[in-house]
Amino acid sequence: MIRLVTLGEFPSEVLEHVARRLHAAYGMGCEIEGEAELPESALADDQESYEAPKLLEEIDDDTQLYADDKIVYLTSAPLTAPEGPMGKGPMTGFPQFGGGRAVVTSHGLGAKGELPLDVGLAKRAAHHVGHLWELHHCFDPRCAMNPEWSPGFTQYPEVALCLYDREKSERKIKLGQS
Amino acid sequence: MANKGTEIQIGDGSLHIGDRVVYPNQGICRITGVEVKQIAGRDWEVVTLSREEDGATVMVPRAKVMGIGLRKVASVAAIDDMFDQLAAPGDDPQLDWKVRHRENADRMTGGGLQGTLDVLKGLHALSRVRPLPQKERELYDSARHLLVGEIAAAMNLPLHVAEDNLDYALWPPPGMKRKGKPLQPAALAVPGSSVGAARPASRAADDEMDDEMAFGEVDVEGGGESKAAQAADTEESDIADPAETKDLVRQRAMRVTAGEEEPEPLDELAKDALEATHEDAAAQPSAKLHAPPGTTRPQAKRGPAPAAAPKAGPPAGPEPKRADARPAGGEEARGVARSIAAKALEVAAKVLAPAKPAARAPGRPAPSKAKPAPAKKAAKPAAKSKKPAAKKPAKKAAAKKPAKKAAAKKPAGKGKR
Numbered sequence: 001m002i003r004l005v006t007l008g009e010f011p012s013e014v015l016e017h018v019a020r021r022l023h024a025a026y027g028m029g030c031e032i033e034g035e036a037e038l039p040e041s042a043l044a045d046d047q048e049s050y051e052a053p054k055l056l057e058e059i060d061d062d063t064q065l066y067a068d069d070k071i072v073y074l075t076s077a078p079l080t081a082p083e084g085p086m087g088k089g090p091m092t093g094f095p096q097f098g099g100g101r102a103v104v105t106s107h108g109l110g111a112k113g114e115l116p117l118d119v120g121l122a123k124r125a126a127h128h129v130g131h132l133w134e135l136h137h138c139f140d141p142r143c144a145m146n147p148e149w150s151p152g153f154t155q156y157p158e159v160a161l162c163l164y165d166r167e168k169s170e171r172k173i174k175l176g177q178s
Numbered sequence: 179m180a181n182k183g184t185e186i187q188i189g190d191g192s193l194h195i196g197d198r199v200v201y202p203n204q205g206i207c208r209i210t211g212v213e214v215k216q217i218a219g220r221d222w223e224v225v226t227l228s229r230e231e232d233g234a235t236v237m238v239p240r241a242k243v244m245g246i247g248l249r250k251v252a253s254v255a256a257i258d259d260m261f262d263q264l265a266a267p268g269d270d271p272q273l274d275w276k277v278r279h280r281e282n283a284d285r286m287t288g289g290g291l292q293g294t295l296d297v298l299k300g301l302h303a304l305s306r307v308r309p310l311p312q313k314e315r316e317l318y319d320s321a322r323h324l325l326v327g328e329i330a331a332a333m334n335l336p337l338h339v340a341e342d343n344l345d346y347a348l349w350p351p352p353g354m355k356r357k358g359k360p361l362q363p364a365a366l367a368v369p370g371s372s373v374g375a376a377r378p379a380s381r382a383a384d385d386e387m388d389d390e391m392a393f394g395e396v397d398v399e400g401g402g403e404s405k406a407a408q409a410a411d412t413e414e415s416d417i418a419d420p421a422e423t424k425d426l427v428r429q430r431a432m433r434v435t436a437g438e439e440e441p442e443p444l445d446e447l448a449k450d451a452l453e454a455t456h457e458d459a460a461a462q463p464s465a466k467l468h469a470p471p472g473t474t475r476p477q478a479k480r481g482p483a484p485a486a487a488p489k490a491g492p493p494a495g496p497e498p499k500r501a502d503a504r505p506a507g508g509e510e511a512r513g514v515a516r517s518i519a520a521k522a523l524e525v526a527a528k529v530l531a532p533a534k535p536a537a538r539a540p541g542r543p544a545p546s547k548a549k550p551a552p553a554k555k556a557a558k559p560a561a562k563s564k565k566p567a568a569k570k571p572a573k574k575a576a577a578k579k580p581a582k583k584a585a586a587k588k589p590a591g592k593g594k595r
Contacts, residue, residue, distance in 0.1 A: 085261045086265075086343040131338055136326070
């Protein structure tokens, strides 16, 4: 089960759209779990964005995780992550790779050249849920696991996985259930 | 049984208990100890490792630690150097699948950072040209998984950040720089076609041809992946929805046809030959032998074909011979053949004169008693005989056929009835 928890206000139709798309992409149940609050301690130095890894650690949420459960936190606040050898890049979310929780931001969606809020949030959420199932980035521009900043991500707004990623996620889901 | 202690040296002395190491094809492990295990009645000193990803225990005979390629996690400097290589524009991908497969297998078995990087970069470059077959898609994912794990372990980064950084180098987002140098942002590539590929389409088509040549040259060992299997793999690596897959495969096939199988410009001789063929075909509706393979409509209805579409036309090689042979000696040969055939038929008509006209097979044209009629009939074998476009065979055919017919018809027509 994929559980959606909002960290802020989102229109209900957007949440329903995201839930439907996630269900279609991974073939597992998806429900809107409720709301939680952004932890102030996760605020970055600029006091505007949130440090995503810290946010996931310190979030006060009592949603239970079972065998194959994944929790996706949705927020509209900008996120940051530790800087790597290539410097700072676009940040649309942060998953615990192979873990149970991910945070996805809608920051920047709906702007010029970007996807609309519902479509973009669904695709971003599907991408980060894929990382929770240990899927890596995919070179297929139509696949939801294509890097979020690549032109294919906005060019193909439908939430679909390539055959390889779909099979891999199904294997992982089965293992998770067992 | 277990000898534990940080002072124990493993392999060439560079590894110690508690070190994080890279196990080829397995990922990041931590050395947990050295134990003596009794296997098949023998005592084996084994190094036990714990795979960080899932906690699985791996045991390696102490004597074979260096042989299997176990090594320490790369240093930060080595990772930084690796990113320089990733961000640098790569060479063209190796298109000969056998060479590629052998090289990649060696690199992965070796377990070195450079080898894994080469596999990832090579397959990434290839994926920009055409979709990867299933096995190579798995290899690509495996190489990516190992590199991400090593980057994360070496630089103490979360796995997701490590993967994002890896792809900032492979698929640079707009504005990404590496050591002050701006990187070219990633372009949209359509898998399955050379449209949008890094290399020009003509170049890709050339390489495809080279690839096929290589198939023909070395594909004798057996057990290799056939072209059809590769095509099947190619189709598999598409979007999973079957309905969508069908459409995409069809669209891709169309794109490939449009992009890669563009007709090459004909030389003058081939053009002339084609025109001559079509003119001749239009004038002669019964010349079905000249119809190119796969055509269903008779040539006469087509009219002259445009010179820019030679794809469905006959091969340019043999055609000029036919076209050249006809106009010069064709008329002369036809005249001689007609006169010989007419004479032969006259003789045959005399012999067959008593035969009943009702004995003829139904559906055949009604026989005419007048003399010009046999001459008309004689035009048929003459027209057929002209196809070889040589004088001698035409003469022989025309001379032999009526004689045989006459000999065969005599007993059948008269004797039995």
